Structures are given as C-alpha cells and as structure tokens.
Amino acid sequence: xxxxASAFVSRLVIIIPYAWLLFFFLIPFFIVFRISLSQTAVAMxxxxxxxxxxxxxxxxxxxxxxxxxxxxxxxxxxxxxxxxYVSSVVIAxxxxxxxxxxxxxxxxGMAKAPRSLRPTLLMMVILPFWTSFLIRVxxxxxxxxxxxxxxxxxxxLGLIDQPLIILNTNWAIYIGIVYSYLPFMVLPxxxxxxKMDLSLTEAAQDLGCTPAAAFWRVTxxxxxxxxxxxxxxxxxxxxxxxxxxxxLGGSETLMIGKTLWSEFNSxxxxxxxxxxxxxxLMILVIPIVYFQNIQAKAxxxxx
Amino acid sequence: xxxLIVATLTAAVLAGSTMLASAQERVVNVYNWSDYIDDSILxxxxxxxxxxxxxxxxDSNEILETKLLAGGSGYDVVVPTAYFLQRQIAAGVxxxxxxxxxxxxxxxxxxxMERTAxxxxxxxxxxxxxxxxxxxxxNVDKMKEILGTDEKPNWDVIFxxxxxAKFKDCGIHLLDSPTDIMPSALAYLGLNPDSHEQAxxxxxxDLLMKVRPNIxxxxxxxxxxxxxxxxxxxxxxxxxxxxxARDRAAEANAGVTVDYSIPxxxxxxxxxxxxxxxxxxxxxxxxxxxxxxxxxxxxxKASNYVFYANGNKASQQFLDKEVLEDTAIYPSDAVMxxxxxxxxxxxxxxxxxxxxxxxxxxxx
Numbered sequence: 207x208x209x210x211a212s213a214f215v216s217r218l219v220i221i222i223p224y225a226w227l228l229f230f231f232l233i234p235f236f237i238v239f240r241i242s243l244s245q246t247a248v249a250m251x252x253x254x255x256x257x258x259x260x261x262x263x264x265x266x267x268x269x270x271x272x273x274x275x276x277x278x279x280x281x282x283x284x285x286x287x288x289x290x291y292v293s294s295v296v297i298a299x300x301x302x303x304x305x306x307x308x309x310x311x312x313x314x315g316m317a318k319a320p321r322s323l324r325p326t327l328l329m330m331v332i333l334p335f336w337t338s339f340l341i342r343v344x345x346x347x348x349x350x351x352x353x354x355x356x357x358x359x360x361x362x363l364g365l366i367d368q369p370l371i372i373l374n375t376n377w378a379i380y381i382g383i384v385y386s387y388l389p390f391m392v393l394p395x396x397x398x399x400x401k402m403d404l405s406l407t408e409a410a411q412d413l414g415c416t417p418a419a420a421f422w423r424v425t426x427x428x429x430x431x432x433x434x435x436x437x438x439x440x441x442x443x444x445x446x447x448x449x450x451x452x453x454l455g456g457s458e459t460l461m462i463g464k465t466l467w468s469e470f471n472s473x474x475x476x477x478x479x480x481x482x483x484x485x486x487l488m489i490l491v492i493p494i495v496y497f498q499n500i501q502a503k504a505x506x507x508x509x
Numbered sequence: 510x511x512x513l514i515v516a517t518l519t520a521a522v523l524a525g526s527t528m529l530a531s532a533q534e535r536v537v538n539v540y541n542w543s544d545y546i547d548d549s550i551l552x553x554x555x556x557x558x559x560x561x562x563x564x565x566x567x568d569s570n571e572i573l574e575t576k577l578l579a580g581g582s583g584y585d586v587v588v589p590t591a592y593f594l595q596r597q598i599a600a601g602v603x604x605x606x607x608x609x610x611x612x613x614x615x616x617x618x619x620x621x622m623e624r625t626a627x628x629x630x631x632x633x634x635x636x637x638x639x640x641x642x643x644x645x646x647x648n649v650d651k652m653k654e655i656l657g658t659d660e661k662p663n664w665d666v667i668f669x670x671x672x673x674a675k676f677k678d679c680g681i682h683l684l685d686s687p688t689d690i691m692p693s694a695l696a697y698l699g700l701n702p703d704s705h706e707q708a709x710x711x712x713x714x715d716l717l718m719k720v721r722p723n724i725x726x727x728x729x730x731x732x733x734x735x736x737x738x739x740x741x742x743x744x745x746x747x748x749x750x751x752x753x754a755r756d757r758a759a760e761a762n763a764g765v766t767v768d769y770s771i772p773x774x775x776x777x778x779x780x781x782x783x784x785x786x787x788x789x790x791x792x793x794x795x796x797x798x799x800x801x802x803x804x805x806x807x808x809x810k811a812s813n814y815v816f817y818a819n820g821n822k823a824s825q826q827f828l829d830k831e832v833l834e835d836t837a838i839y840p841s842d843a844v845m846x847x848x849x850x851x852x853x854x855x856x857x858x859x860x861x862x863x864x865x866x867x868x869x870x871x872x873x
Contacts, residue, residue, distance in 0.1 A: 246856055248599045252578045284864070286873055351740055374726055457685070457727040457870045465867075471571035472687070472863050474578075474596075474856070 235487070242480035243273035246473075253476050277481040287465065287482065291489060294462040297376065297451075298444035301383035305440045306433065308384060309391030313432075316392070317399035328396075331389050343382055343453050350378055350454070378454035383444050391436035398432025399425070431501065438497050442490050462486055535560040537794035540576075540584040542781065543568050544753070545639070547814035554801050560794050568730065577602045577786060584786055585795035588638055591628040591780040592688065596853050603634045604787045610796040611636070613803035621820035624850055625780050635782035636799060637820030639749070639812070642840070642848060643689050643777040646732065646751030649766040651679055651742040661770035664697040667745060668716055673723040680741030685727040687866035689777060690717070690745060692851050696775040703851045705858050714865045727870050733757070739765040747779070748837060752816040769837045771844055778848040780820070 247254040255272045281287045316327045334342060349355045350373040357369040372378050402425065410420040426433075448463030455461075462482065469479035535558075539551075543566040551562045565584070567573050570593045576582045577589075577597060589597060597603060608614060614636065621637050629635055645662050653659060655675050656666075665672050673681060683690055692702040694713040704710065725741065732744035737757035744751070748769055755767040783802060785795045802808055809827030812819045818838050825833060832838055840848065854862055867873060 248596060248856075250578050250580050250600050250602060252600060286864075286867060289873055353740065452728075453731075457724070458872055460871045460873055468863060468867070471569075471575065472866075473859055474574070475860075 235484075238480045238483055240273075241476055242277055242478075242484050243275065244477045245274075245276070246475050246477055251476065252474055277478045278485075280478060281481055281485065286460075287462075287485075290460045290462045290465045291485070293460045294445050294447075295489065297379060297459075297461065298383075298441050298447070301380050301387075301444050302437050302441040304380055305384045305387055305391045306437060309388055309436060310395055310433070312388075313392045313395035313399055316396050317402075324400075331392050331396075335389065339386065340449065342386065343450060346378070346382055346385065346454060347373060350381070373454065374456040376455065376459060379451050379459065382450040382454045383440070383447065386450065387440040387444065390439040394435040394439065395429055395432040398429040398435075402428050434497055434500055438493055441493065445490060446486060535791070535794055536563060537561070537791050537798045538563045538565070538583055538585045538789075539798065540565050540567060540573065540582070540587045541638075542566060542588060545588070545781075545815055547810055550802075550807055550810055553807070554798065558797055558801070560797060562798070581788060582786060583790060585789040585791045586798050587784055587786060588781050589635075589784065591625050591635075591637075591782050592851065592853055594635055594782050594784060595628040598629060598634050602786060603784045604789070604792070605633050606636070606785065606799070607796060610793075611800045611803065613800050616803055616805055616821050616823035618820050618822035620845075621780065624778065625782065625820070627850060627852065628780075629782070635784040636803065638781045638783050638802065638808075639815065639817035639819050640778060640780040641748040641817050641838075642771050643684070643693065643745065643747055643779065644751075644769060644771045644837075646736050646744045646746050646754055646767060646769050648679075648736065648739060648742045649768050650764075651676075655679070655742070661768070662743075663770070663772040664693065664774045666743060668694060668697040668720060670719045670723070673720050673743075676742050677723040677725075680725045680735070680743070681723055682732040682735060682741050682744040682746075683724055683727050684732075684745055684747075685729050685870065687862050688851065688854070691862065691866075692777050692849070693745065693772075696772075696777075696849065699774075702775060702777065702849045705852075705854060707861060710862060710865055714869055717869045721869060721872075736767050737761065737765065739763070749815060749817045752837075756816075771837060771840055771848075773844075773847065775847040775849055778850050 241253060244253040244255060246252055255269045312331075316324060316331075319327055347354075351357075352369040352371060352373070354373070356372070357366070360366045360370070372381070406424050406428070407420050410424045411417065415423065446463050446466075447461065448467060451459050451461045451464060466479050466482045466486070469475050469482060473479075537560050539562055541564065545566070546564075551564055555561055567576075570590050573587060573589055574593055574597060576584075577587065578600060594603075617636065621640060622632055625635070625637055626632055645664075645667065647662055647666075652662060652666075656662075656672075666676065667673055667681065667683075691710060691713050694716050695704055695709060696702040698712060698716060700709050700712065729746075730750070732741065732746050733750050733754045734757075735741040736744050736751065736754040738761075739758075744754075748771075751767065751769040755769065758765040758767045783799050785792060785799075789795055802811075803821060805821060805823040806827050808819045808821045809824040812824065813829045813832055816832060816835075816838060818832075836844065853859075
C-alpha cells in the first residue's frame with residue numbers, strides 16, 4: 207500500500223511539470239498558432255475562420271482548408287518586422303550584457319559577505335519588487351528627464367552645464383531594463399557562488415594562481431550555470447519588453463513588442479499579430495534549448 | 510446550549526435572507542474612461558433606482574475594443590468613441606437601443622445627433638455622453654517667450670517646419686495615433702481631413718516627415734503630465750486631457766500655465782458614446798442607466814466635473830458658467846463650422862495608414 211502511494215507520488219511529481227507545460231504553454235501556443243493561420247474579418251472575434259466543432263468532422267476538414275500561411279508570408283514581405291526582431295534582440299543582448307556586468311559583482315559580494323549578513327543583503331535585492339513595476343519605471347522618468355533629479359544633481363556638482371538628454375533614448379531603455387531585471391541576474395549567480403566550495407580557490411592559489419587567475423579559472427567557470435540562467439532570465443523577457451521602451455524609450459526605437467501592439471490594436475489584425483508572436487517564440491526557443499543543453503551537461507558532470 | 514442553537518439558526522436564516530436579497534439585487538456593470546464622471550452621480554442613481562452600479566474604467570479605445578471583440582465582457586454599458594463604435598457595430602458587438610425605454614432622448618442636442626448619425630445611422634445603437642476636439646495644448650509663458658505674441662496658437666506651430674523648430678528644445682509631443690494626427694495634418698494642408706486617398710495621406714506623411722526632427726515623442730497619454738510639469742511646451746492632444754494638464758499645473762502652483770487652443774484651420778471633433786453590448790447581462794438596467802445619464806441636471810453635473818461638453822441641449826442651463834462660456838469647451842459658432850469629423854478606415858486602408866505612421870514615427 208505504502209509502495210503504491212509512493213509510486214503515485216513520484217508519478218505525480220513528474221506529471222505536474224508536464225501538466226503545467228500543457229496548460230500554460232502548449233494549449234495557449236496552439237490557440238495563438240491557430241489564429242495566426244486565419245484572416246482578419248469584421249466580426250466577433252475579429253478573424254475568419256473560427257475553429258469550432260459545430261460543423262462536425264466535415265466542417266473541421268472544410269475549415270482546415272481555409273487556413274493559410276499568408277500571414278507568415280506577409281511578415282517576410284515588409285522589412286519592418288525583420289528590423290524590429292533584430293533591433294529587439296540587439297537591445298536585449300546589450301541590456302543583458304550590462305546587467306551581467308553589474309549583477310555579477312553584486313552577487314559575488316553577497317556570496318563573500320559574512321553568513322549572518324547574507325539574508326539582509328538578499329532581502330535588499332528582493333525589496334524593490336514590493337513596489338509595483340510600473341511605478342518604478344515611472345520613477346525613472348522623473349530621474350532621467352532633462353530637468354530631472356540626475357541632471358539637477360550633476361549640474362549642482364558642476365559636472366555638466368547642458369542637461370544630458372537620456373530620457374526617450376535607447377540609453378534610457380538600457381537603464382530601465384538593467385534596473386528592472388537586475389534581481390533576476392543577481393539571484394541565480396548568487397546561488398551558484400554560494401554553493402561553491404571555497405577550498406577550491408584556496409587550492410588554486412596554493413598551486414600558484416594569482417587571485418585574478420583563480421577567479422577566471424576556478425570561480426567563474428563554476429558559477430557559469432548561474433550566469434547562463436541569469437542571462438536567459440533577463441534576455442528572454444527583454445526581447446518582448448513593451449512597457450520599458452514605451453515609457454522610457456524614444457518614438458524611433460523599434461521593438462517587436464511595440465510592433466505587435468500596433469498590429470493587434472491599431473490594425474485590429476489578430477492573425478498577423480499572432481504570427482508575429484509565434485515567430486518571436488521561435489526566436490526565444492533557441493536560447494532556451496541551448497540553456498537546457500548546458501544545464502543537462504552541467505548536471506551530467508556533477509554526478 | 511439551546512440558546513446557542515437558536516443563535517446559530519437565526520444567523521443561518523439571516524444569512525439566507527441576505528443571500529435572497531442579493532439574488533434579487535439589481536446591478537448594472539459600467540465600463541467608462543478613467544476620470545470621466547462625478548462619483549456622486551453613481552451614488553444618486555443607486556439611491557433613485559435601487560440599482561447598484563459596478564463601475565470599471567479603461568484608458569484607451571483599443572483596450573475596450575479588444576475586450577468587446579473577444580466577447581463575454583460582462584459589461585452592460587460601455588463608452589467607445591464614435592469612430593470606433595462604427596466598426597464595432599459592423600462586427601455585431603452592440604444591440605439596438607430600445608428607445609421606448611429612453612424618454613430623456615428628447616433632451617439631446619440635434620447638432621451632436623446629426624454628427625453622431627454619420628457613425629451610427631439613425632442613432633440606433635448609442636447616445637452621446639461627452640464630446641470634444643483634438644487640438645493644441647501649450648505652455649502659455651513659453652509660447653509668449655518664443656513667438657512674442659499672446660495669440661492662441663494654430664497648426665502652424667506644429668506643421669510649419671520653421672516655426673516648430675523653435676519649439677524643438679522646449680519639447681513637442683504628438684498623439685501616437687495616425688487617425689488623430691493625419692486628419693489634422695490634412696486640415697493644415699487644406700486637403701479633405703477625412704481623405705482616405707493614398708496620395709493625400711502620402712502628402713500628409715511627407716509634411717510630418719519634415720517636422721519629425723522637431724518632435725520629441727509620439728505618445729497618447731504622457732503629454733498630460735509632461736505639459737503640467739513644464740517638461741514640454743506643445744502637445745497635440747484631446748481637449749479634456751489638456752484641461753486636466755491645465756488643472757494639474759494650476760494645483761501644483763509651480764509657475765507652469767497650460768492652455769488649450771482649437772486651431773483655426775480646423776480641428777477634429779470626437780464623440781464618446783454610451784452603448785449596450787449585444788451580450789450584456791442586465792439590459793433593462795443598462796437602459797435605465799443611460800436614460801438617467803440623459804437627465805439634464807445629471808449630465809450637467811458630469812460636464813461641470815470633467816470639463817467636457819455633452820450632447821444634451823437641455824442640460825446647458827444647468828452648466829457652470831466657466832464650462833458653458835469656455836470657448837475651448839463649447840466653441841463659438843464660427844469655430845464650430847471649422848470642426849470636422851472623420852470616418853473609419855477599412856482594414857486595407859488602415860494597414861496603409863499604420864504603415865505610413867510607422868515610417869513617420871520610427872523612420873523605418
């Protein structure tokens with residue numbers, strides 16, 4: 207009996223993540239994919255054909271023939287979409303790199319801090335989440351605008367005599383993304399570094415490594431899973447980011463989130479915006495799969 | 510012990526009766542623009558009719574439209590702009606109003622009804638709540654400093670590249686909405702503001718490309734704060750939003766004065782309409798609510814609060830002087846003749862328009 211129960215539990219443990227994937231990834235994915243094969247219409251919902259079971263099997267077959275890949279062809283015909291994808295990926299990549307540059311030393315410092323201090327430091331990293339994300343992004347407008355806090359501060363110090371124009375440029379977007387996603391970078395790196403056996407660096411130094419060399423040859427490679435996890439946690443949402451470029455960026459910044467918004471809302475073209483979303487997903491799946499591979503490899507070596 | 514049982518039973522009976530009461534309670538679910546009503550109107554409505562108002566707000570036609578097109582929104586009364594209403598009617602989103610339940614329709618203003626009938630022939634699906642214009646919000650002191658005149662600005666300050674260049678450093682915001690900006694540009698050029706011809710739209714786009722370097726940002730709501738805080742000098746936006754900016758600037762008392770101008774070359778008029786979704790759960794209550802909003806005293810109270818003109822002729826005697834006599838809210842007859850309305854773009858035309866707009870805004 208107990209055996210049966212434990213078998214059930216262990217099976218449940220496997221089922222839960224798959225059920226999660228099914229309900230929150232695969233089913234929504236197929237709904238969006240199906241819409242992307244339709245065409246717009248003045249109707250409720252605003253596309254044709256709508257897939258339903260009313261017509262029976264022959265009805266379904268009939269509707270399947272009406273679906274087409276036209277929307278995907280359309281995306282290749284106008285350079286706008288390609289440019290938007292490229293520019294989103296570039297902005298996300300630069301932001302991720304900057305986040306890593308700032309996040310790694312923070313995580314390193316936290317992991318090296320006295321054990322009694324760590325919970326406090328951890329709390330401080332998480333604390334900003336207690337304020338609404340939107341309010342924090344709005345706060346950056348007040349900081350970065352031409353008469354904002356930053357410019358006032360710099361001009362009081364006499365460092366600048368003309369206000370720096372940061373708001374409504376790509377720099378404001380980088381600042382916004384780095385600020386908003388920093389905890390997602392710090393936490394996985396911190397957890398990788400914290401688990402690390404300190405005697406390894408000691409051994410490296412005993413064997414003649416300089417501290418810098420010990421860091422690059424021992425500490426950094428061991429923290430790599432954390433670095434990769436952090437980078438993906440920043441890069442993936444940053445590619446599709448809409449709020450930060452909308453509020454902090456300039457009008458000329460082209461990002462796929464904004465393109466998707468205008469397809470969906472201005473053009474009322476749910477099918478084309480669905481196609482844009484599916485392609486975006488494909489772009490993101492590649493790094494996820496890559497990450498999975500690295501993770502699997504790391505786990506394999508760990509054993 | 511027996512006391513306890515009695516108490517429990519009484520509690521249970523009481524709970525049961527309140528549940529019954531709530532089952533019979535009449536409700537109307539209203540979905541309106543944010544900051545668009547005096548809350549006491551809703552309380553008065555409940556007092557008078559016993560119908561509870563569940564009030565919810567949105568901040569863009571697109572958000573409302575997406576909910577309506579998806580269906581099953583659960584709302585009984587919604588407030589789309591007439592321009593959007595027209596295609597939503599075509600999509601089958603709304604039900605016809607039962608005019609026998611709306612005796613207060615007699616209070617409405619023909620001037621507005623004639624214009625809204627362009628979107629909804631016979632005004633069968635909706636009645637006007639408020640209306641306004643798309644014009645220029647400006648920082649009064651900076652305007653005087655830069656142009657050296659007290660005159661209210663017209664489209665020249667936006668669309669004449671040499672004049673708008675003078676405002677570049679001070680900051681200009683335009684609505685991120687081709688359906689609002691392109692007709693204004695066409696009006697400046699002296700073309701038909703409601704043109705859907707690609708050639709005309711290209712001309713308007715060329716004009717906008719010339720002034721593009723002088724525009725700091727295209728955004729549909731940020732200008733309210735930006736104007737009020739003195740971060741920008743000029744914005745093309747909705748009249749009521751700019752009045753909000755004017756009031757916020759006055760409240761902050763930080764030396765910023767904002768005012769609104771209806772450009773003399775002509776400006777777009779828009780109408781926010783009360784309508785009932787086809788799948789509304791409380792149709793009778795929705796009619797009672799709309800009828801109540803057409804009472805002259807009630808809608809006057811709303812206008813006095815939000816500083817928008819309404820479509821109710823009989824309400825004008827109840828309006829505050831500062832609302833009725835403000836020509837930015839109730840324009841003079843001469844200006845009224847210059848106001849124009851626009852009609853929606855079909856899906857293909859809309860695509861052309863959005864593409865032109867993306868080119869203007871992003872340079873792509």
